[in-house]
Amino acid sequence: MxxxxxxxxxxxxxxxxxxxxxxxxxxxxxxxxxxxxxxxxxxxxxxxxxxxxxxxxSYLADPWLLSLPGRGEPIAVRILEVGPRRVRVANVDLGYEEADYGHVFVLDVPETGRLRPAGS
Known part of the structure; x- marks a missing residue:
């Protein structure tokens, strides 16, 4: 929060x-x-x-990368919603087989560094 x-x-x-x-x-x-x-x-x-x-x-519409526990490479995600308590992102990484395309991850805000712009 x-x-x-x-x-x-x-x-x-x-x-x-x-x-x-x-x-x-x-x-x-x-x-x-x-x-x-x-x-x-x-x-x-x-x-x-x-x-x-x-x-x-406008940065909210950019591609983002999400680091997941136990996974070396981050996955590609898109931001769906941001509020003062949480951010919801959807998996858009076709190579990530552990969750369906479009699977929603919910993160606390302020976000602690697991989520970063894809270009950084």
Whole structure:
């Protein structure tokens, strides 16, 4: 679950939550995505909000990789849903025979590093 001391940052146009400002001391914040992944290092509040505005939400549609316990290579997944408590991803890896194509995995948010962009 997103910690209560993180502040939601909403897009001005429609109020959609783009991410969170994680207080890191003083007047510094770490902007984090909906998944809890850092976007930038600790910066002032305006810069943290600008980083989240620039990032937007399009990254959610990108291909992702999910590391699974006991499996050396991560599998390809697509994000289905992100909320303050969980993220749901679907298996899109045709080579992963241990779960059907489309099988849904549920992960806690903030996500702890098992999920990463496919291009990284």
């Amino acid at each position: 997103i910690p209560g001391h993180w502040h939601a940052h909403r897009r001005e146009e429609d109020g959609e939550v783009l991410g969170y400002l994680e207080p890191v001391g003083g007047e510094r914040y770490r902007p984090v995505t909906l998944l809890g992944h850092p976007v930038d290092g600790p910066v002032g509040e305006e810069d943290a909000r600008a980083a989240l505005d620039a990032r937007g939400l």
